[in-house]
Amino acid sequence: MKLFLASGNAHKAAELQALALAGGLNVEIVSARVVGGMPEVVEDTGTFVGNARKKALALRTKLPVEAWALADDSGLCVDALGGAPGVESAYYAGPQSDGAANLQKLVTVMRDVPDERRGAHFVCVLLLCGPDGAEMIFEGRCAGRLQHEPRGGAGFGYDPIFVPAGQTLSLAELGEVVKNGLSHRAQAWALLADWVRAGATVR
Numbered sequence: 001m002k003l004f005l006a007s008g009n010a011h012k013a014a015e016l017q018a019l020a021l022a023g024g025l026n027v028e029i030v031s032a033r034v035v036g037g038m039p040e041v042v043e044d045t046g047t048f049v050g051n052a053r054k055k056a057l058a059l060r061t062k063l064p065v066e067a068w069a070l071a072d073d074s075g076l077c078v079d080a081l082g083g084a085p086g087v088e089s090a091y092y093a094g095p096q097s098d099g100a101a102n103l104q105k106l107v108t109v110m111r112d113v114p115d116e117r118r119g120a121h122f123v124c125v126l127l128l129c130g131p132d133g134a135e136m137i138f139e140g141r142c143a144g145r146l147q148h149e150p151r152g153g154a155g156f157g158y159d160p161i162f163v164p165a166g167q168t169l170s171l172a173e174l175g176e177v178v179k180n181g182l183s184h185r186a187q188a189w190a191l192l193a194d195w196v197r198a199g200a201t202v203r
Contacts, residue, residue, distance in 0.1 A: 001026055001027045001028065001196070002027075002028045002030050002067070002068075003027060003028070003029055003030065003068055003069075003070040003128070004030045004031075004032060004034070004035065004059060004063055004067055004068065004069050004070065005029050005030065005031060005032060005069075005070050005071075005072070006032060006038060006055040006056050006058065006059035006069050006070065006071040006072075007032065007038060007055070007071070007072060008032065008033075008037070008038045010031075011156045011157075012072050012185075013029050013031055015180070015185060016029045016070075016072070016185070016189065017029045018176060018180060019180055019185070019186060019189045019193075020189075020193075022177075022180055023189075023190075023193050025193050025196060025197070027196065029070070032059055032062075035059075035062045035063060036062060038055075038058070038059060039058040039059065039061065039062065040058075041054050041055050041058045042054075043055075043073070043087070043090075045087075046087060047087065048073040048074065048075065048087055048123055048124075048125040048139075049073070049125050049127065049137060049139075051073040051087060052071040052072065052073035052125045052126070052127035052137075053071070053127055053129070053135070055069075055071040055073070056069040056070070056071035056127050056128070056129035056135075057069075057129055059071070059129075060129050065131055066131055067130075067131075068128050068129065068130040068131075069128070069129045069130075070126065070127070070128055071126070071127045071129070072124065072125070072126055072127075072185070073087070073124075073125050073127075074089070074122065074123060074124040074125065074184060074185065075087055075088070075089030075090070075122070075123055076089050076106075076120060076121075076122050076157075076158045076162065077120060077121050077122075077123060078106070078110070078118075078119075078120045078146065079117065079118075079119040079120060080110065080113050080117045080118065080119075081109070081110075085102070085106070086123075089102065089157070089158070090102070092105055092106065093105040099156055099157045099158075102157070102158070103150060103157070103158055103160065103161060106146075106158065106161065107148075107149065107150065107161060110146055110148075111148070115145075118145045118146040118147075119143075119144075119145055119146075120143075120144060120145060120146050120162065121141055121142060121143040121144065121184075122141065122142045122144075122158075122162065122183065122184035123139065123140075123141055123184055124139070124140045124141075124183075124184035124185045124187070124188040125137060125138070125139050125188065126138045126139075126140075126185075126188040126189065126191075126192050128192070136192070136195060138188045138189070138191040138192045138195070139188055139191075140183075140184045140185060140186065140187025140188030140189070140190070140191065141184055141187060142164055142165075142182060142183050142184040142187065143164070143165045144162055144163050144164040144165050144167070145162075145163055145165075146161050146162060146163075147161050147162075147163055147170060149161070150170070150172070151169075151170045151172065151173055152169070152170045152171070152172025152173035152174075153172060154171075154172045154173070154174075154175060154176065154179075155170075155171045155172035155179065159171035159172040159179075160172035160173075164182055164183075167182075171183065
């Protein structure tokens with residue numbers, strides 16, 4: 001079973017493939033590079049679902065009619081910032097920003113915010129787009145809080161500053177096995193995996 005991932009983010013592809021393997025699901029996550037790369041998409045819908053749908057539909061134009069595109073849109077929502085950076089998480093420090101710049105901006109913006117106001121949660125929407133307009137949406141969330149300084153060398157994006165509820169270490173310190181058991185992407189993937197196991201006809 002193949003799912004064509006509507007993303008150029010190698011970290012996401014690797015994480016989703018690891019989740020599939022860990023769950024014993026016979027699914028291959030295929031990079032958009034296999035079909036010539038991901039078409040340019042302006043993520044301007046203002047919602048995780050809307051952005052994921054735009055990416056999946058864009059990739060579908062390059063796939064065989066029977067194939068399924070899998071899009072991921074995710075972000076970090078900070079309580080003290082009214083839910084920001086949210087859908088703008090990948091571009092928080094500017095249109096050309098990278099993960100390090102986004103993380104540093106968040107650290108700076110939150111520097112004087114006290115511990116009791118540092119609540120946050122990650123959101124992940126996985127959207128499958130298939131033949132005849134078929135669409136399935138799976139959403140996962142991971143609640144937690146923000147540290148004052150990044151810690152840990154694993155993970156990517158905002159992982160070094162985010163501590164999941166019930167944990168004392170950041171996502172970047174917990175390691176892949178633990179992270180893949182509680183992350184927002186893991187929660188969304190678990191719902192997708194249940195759908196596949198229930199007899200979905202994804203090729």
